Amino acid sequence: APAAVPEFPHILVTRQDIQTPVNSSLPNVTIFATGGTIASQGSTNLQTVGYQIGLGVQELVDAVPEILNVSNIAGYQVSNVGSGSINETISLTLAHMINDELAKDEIAGVIITHGTDTLEETAFFMESTVNSSKPVICVGAMRPATALSADGPLNLLQAVTLAASPAGRNRGTMITLNDRIGSAFYTTKNNANTLDTFFSTEAGQLGVFINQVPYFFFAPAEPVGRIKFDVSEFKSLAQVDIIYAHQDMNPALFNASIESGADGIVIAGVGAGGTSSKAALAAEQVYNATGIPFISSHRSSDGFVPNREDSWSIGSGFYNPQKARILLQLALTAGYSEDEIREAFAASYPMP
Numbered sequence: 001a002p003a004a005v006p007e008f009p010h011i012l013v014t015r016q017d018i019q020t021p022v023n024s025s026l027p028n029v030t031i032f033a034t035g036g037t038i039a040s041q042g043s044t045n046l047q048t049v050g051y052q053i054g055l056g057v058q059e060l061v062d063a064v065p066e067i068l069n070v071s072n073i074a075g076y077q078v079s080n081v082g083s084g085s086i087n088e089t090i091s092l093t094l095a096h097m098i099n100d101e102l103a104k105d106e107i108a109g110v111i112i113t114h115g116t117d118t119l120e121e122t123a124f125f126m127e128s129t130v131n132s133s134k135p136v137i138c139v140g141a142m143r144p145a146t147a148l149s150a151d152g153p154l155n156l157l158q159a160v161t162l163a164a165s166p167a168g169r170n171r172g173t174m175i176t177l178n179d180r181i182g183s184a185f186y187t188t189k190n191n192a193n194t195l196d197t198f199f200s201t202e203a204g205q206l207g208v209f210i211n212q213v214p215y216f217f218f219a220p221a222e223p224v225g226r227i228k229f230d231v232s233e234f235k236s237l238a239q240v241d242i243i244y245a246h247q248d249m250n251p252a253l254f255n256a257s258i259e260s261g262a263d264g265i266v267i268a269g270v271g272a273g274g275t276s277s278k279a280a281l282a283a284e285q286v287y288n289a290t291g292i293p294f295i296s297s298h299r300s301s302d303g304f305v306p307n308r309e310d311s312w313s314i315g316s317g318f319y320n321p322q323k324a325r326i327l328l329q330l331a332l333t334a335g336y337s338e339d340e341i342r343e344a345f346a347a348s349y350p351m352p
């Protein structure tokens, strides 16, 4: 059985708790802490796998007092889990709390500390659901806080610096790690272990930190085709499963997914959205019997799957499977028709 997600009462650590008196000349940044390696400790300074999560907001900030030279910090402990355990409750809670927080005049920006494994999913969820010109910065670490050359403290300082900076405005949600600034729309995790794991696909990096100052290569821009959802009334999300294609794929998986309640299915296809002919036939039969939407994406870490108008499946365009899943969850929960879902995916690559 999957590990239960501990319920947090969203404990608040106030600006006064972190530093008294608060420096009123600095911008205010709020941290939403969710867990992950950045909040973890190993038993020795050489341990970089198999460590334990447990540090809270106060301990994250204590490790980098320099943060208090660039902003006043308050923090919410929203959860303290590995990012594989982030679920719809946590995602919706973050979206609701962050929309409320950024609506306050005195807040410059927010950051989310998060495990890196699924950080791109939460970042894309925020990109799709937060309505504010202020920065939302998602940050994690690849080494636990106790490791030699732990990366969390500098990553946290960079994230807070960007959240406090006017340069971070009108750029949506961003992912910062290892000196790089990437867009939530295009950044993906590429390596399970290395510090330079985040990679911004063909769309490129937005910028870098030099001496911890954010430098952007481009003026603020929006990803083509990004859709904003108003989730203020959402209490839960549609169930969308991802099914991974491979040689001689089991065609029974689609029915198994439907029987367990899926409202939509994303296929992480071989190449540009492919499956075996047996699996494709099974998927088409399930589609004809149930009408639930199928999205064809790719298992390669980057790429594009075109839409096929008359097909049983919708091409994911530039969305990788995990982001396609979130877009489909939001679209289904918002009541999109199949045609509207098709248009939502196609919007990221408008034809000239």
Ligand SMILES: NC(=O)C[C@H](N)C(=O)O
Binding pocket: 035, 036, 037, 038, 081, 082, 083, 084, 114, 115, 116, 117, 118, 140, 141, 142, 143
């Ligand atoms: N580097 C990390 O943060 C990995 C961790 N397992 C996670 O929570 O995603």
